[in-house]
Every structure is written in structure tokens, then in C-alpha cells.
Amino acid sequence: MAPDVSSGGTITIKGTVKLLMSVVEDEERKRVISLGMGDPTACSYFRAANQAEQAVVEALRSGELNGYAPTVGLASARRAIADYLARDLPYDLTADDVYITSGCTQAIDVALTMLTRSGANILLPRPGFPIYELTAGFRHLEVRHYDLVPERNWEADLEAVESLADQNTVGVVVINPGNPCGNVYSYQYLKNVAEMAKKLRVPVIADEVYGHLTFGSNPFVPMGTFGATAPILTLGSLSKRWIVPGWRLGWFVTMDPCGAFKQPKVVERIMKYCDTMGGPPTFLQAAVPNIIEQTNKAFHAKTLDQLELGANILYEVVNEIPGLHCPYKPQGAMAAMVKLDLSVLEDISNDMDFCFKLAKEENVIVVPGVALGLKGWLRFVFSIDPASLREALGRIKVFCCRHSKTVLSEY
Numbered sequence: 001m002a003p004d005v006s007s008g009g010t011i012t013i014k015g016t017v018k019l020l021m022s023v024v025e026d027e028e029r030k031r032v033i034s035l036g037m038g039d040p041t042a043c044s045y046f047r048a049a050n051q052a053e054q055a056v057v058e059a060l061r062s063g064e065l066n067g068y069a070p071t072v073g074l075a076s077a078r079r080a081i082a083d084y085l086a087r088d089l090p091y092d093l094t095a096d097d098v099y100i101t102s103g104c105t106q107a108i109d110v111a112l113t114m115l116t117r118s119g120a121n122i123l124l125p126r127p128g129f130p131i132y133e134l135t136a137g138f139r140h141l142e143v144r145h146y147d148l149v150p151e152r153n154w155e156a157d158l159e160a161v162e163s164l165a166d167q168n169t170v171g172v173v174v175i176n177p178g179n180p181c182g183n184v185y186s187y188q189y190l191k192n193v194a195e196m197a198k199k200l201r202v203p204v205i206a207d208e209v210y211g212h213l214t215f216g217s218n219p220f221v222p223m224g225t226f227g228a229t230a231p232i233l234t235l236g237s238l239s240k241r242w243i244v245p246g247w248r249l250g251w252f253v254t255m256d257p258c259g260a261f262k263q264p265k266v267v268e269r270i271m272k273y274c275d276t277m278g279g280p281p282t283f284l285q286a287a288v289p290n291i292i293e294q295t296n297k298a299f300h301a302k303t304l305d306q307l308e309l310g311a312n313i314l315y316e317v318v319n320e321i322p323g324l325h326c327p328y329k330p331q332g333a334m335a336a337m338v339k340l341d342l343s344v345l346e347d348i349s350n351d352m353d354f355c356f357k358l359a360k361e362e363n364v365i366v367v368p369g370v371a372l373g374l375k376g377w378l379r380f381v382f383s384i385d386p387a388s389l390r391e392a393l394g395r396i397k398v399f400c401c402r403h404s405k406t407v408l409s410e411y
Ligand SMILES: *Cc1c(COP(=O)(O)O)cnc(C)c1O
Pocket: 038, 102, 103, 104, 105, 106, 129, 175, 179, 207, 209, 236, 237, 238, 239, 240, 245, 248, 249, 250
């Protein structure tokens, strides 16, 4: 039998960044600045909360947390996450609604694996987060992309989304606050998504890994708000809000007051699947209640200020660069999409070519839109210190001017 190559065609962000890094020349002359991967810990400007580190140290030092945790997660951690998420919901959650996973990445795997069946398809946003395509490929789950529309602040045309679905559609994924677009959806839009899901009789998979990381005019509204309309499977983690992506602590949560995902057979199936996964370390799980309770408001407020500053710099500077245009000022998360105008640039054939030449000539890394499903665009991460961000954007400007069709005298 031939080996299964499903999903072999999907390019991951990690893979793309690695390729781009390999063409960087002369690192001594010019340090490499990456606006590629969204790991804010790459610079010391973003740091985990002391209280969170303290909570983990105490849990580890107790000497009582070196054994296995239940595969669905430690009861105290499930409870703490249920309480944390229910603060913003019109109904309560129980510890049993929460399954602890190894980061949000594994929560994506749980959601897609639990939903798939023979012939099934899932609706994914484009541009999106390639881990979904990759996981769907491994699970033989057909992907149907729906377009996020830049002119609508990256909302989708929900009639168009609906028209992609059929009786084999098993779910629709919504990422809010958004990666890669930095969008924060309105209450009304999310309500309309839930109503569409109800009509299609599918759950919404709500990727809220950037939950509460908003700094624009739209507040963060959890998709679970509309759990009575359609079942919501909420995915999240400590990674982004607590700036600890390496801790690998995430969650898969059923927000489903009507109970479809509480049927004993469904619960049993999820629990069995959890038995196949190694979750995060027990001491880390045990620290979760303190991490959530003791991280102070000042830490969260500071992170938002830092992200907002990055978003402002990005939006302002990019829109002064010939050949680039950022149509939407990010209101949340850590990245924005920037449109490439190839008509004003010389000898740049597409977004991938732009990124390779930029890496080679300026030692700056950005992700080509094609890696996220949207050709002709670029993704810029702004969760980096302002000095490095300004320097990277300055080099991108020099690069674009050098490749501009009209000769710009100052360069
Ligand atoms: C970072 C990210 C994830 C993965 O989160 P981890 O907790 O690091 O596994 C999932 N979805 C989106 C949209 C992300 O940006």
C-alpha cells in the first residue's frame, strides 16, 4: 500500500519562516528581524507575568504533582477555566465542559477529530491559520474555504459561507480576535454566525486563543455568548494572553447549554480521545487556578498597551511605503494583513518572491499571504518591541523604494 500523503501539500508558517531564514545572508552586518512568527517571547519586551511564574514554581516545589493527571485534565484546572470563561457568558459552565489540552494547537486537533466522519467537510476562513488545513488533511476532513473580506473589516459574507455548506458539513471555524488579520468581530456579526450555524445544524468552532487581547473600538465578545443558538466549541490557551506559548496549556470547551455535546456517548468519545493524548504537565495544570486569579490587571493592561503601540506603528508606517497598503487597523491579536501592489514594484513577481528577496536583501522576515491562503498579501506580526518594529519597517521601506518603478530621489 502506498504511504498516505494527505496534508503533505500544506505549507505551515513555521516551514515558510524556516525557508526564508535559510536565504538570509551576512547576519553579522545586519541582525535578522522577524515579523514572521507570532511568538512574542522572542524579544524580552514581552514577558510572562511574575505571578504566573510564581504559581508554577510553587506547584512544582510542592513535590506532590509529579504523577499523571486525569487525561481530560486536573479537576481544579478544569474548574478554574470554566469559571474564567463563564465570567463573560450568560450561563454557567461546569468543570466537565472543559478538557485540558497541550496548547490551543491540540484543542484544534480534538475539535476536528471529534467532528470528522466519512465524507465530512468543514468551513475554514481564508486567510486563516494553516494548522487547521494541516489537521483536517491528516483527518481526511475536506476543507471548504470561505473568504474574509478586507472591505468589510475582514468579516465574511455569510450568505456566501452558507452556500458552501451541504449535509456533510460538520462545522464552521471562526477565529476572533483574528489571526492573521487582527480583526475583532462585532456582537452582531457573531450573532449572525451563530444563527447561520443553527440553520446549517452545525457547531461553531470558536478559536479564541487571542481572547481579551483587544485594543480597538470593538470589545471582545466570546462566541459562547450565543451558545443557546448553536453549540459552540471554544478553543483557547494561556499561550497568548499570558505570553507563555511554551507552557503548552490549552483548552477545548463545550459551550452548549442545549446539551448536544453533553450526551453520554459524545462525552465518552471525547474522554477516550483524551486518553490518546498526553496533556500538559500536572504541576502546570495545578498552577492554573493561581495563574488566572493572581495575574493582576496591570499585567494585562500593559500587554494591551504594548500591542496597541505595535499595531499603531505598523498601520502608520506601512501605509507610507510604496507598494504596500494596510486597509484595516488591527484591533486585536498580534498580526495584520498588508496588501502588495505589484504594479508599482519592479522585478517582484508575487508575495513569495517579495518575502524571499526581502529576507535576502534586508534580513527581515515576513510571511507571504500565499502561505495563509491569500495571494498578493503579506502578514506582519506586531508583537515585537517598538524599536525593532520600526527598524524592520524602515528596512522594508528601503527595500520597496529600491524596487519601485519610479526612482525615489532620497534613496
Ligand atoms: C497561536 C495560535 C494557536 C495555537 O496556540 P497554542 O496555544 O500556542 O498551541 C491557535 N490558533 C491561532 C489562531 C493562533 O494564532
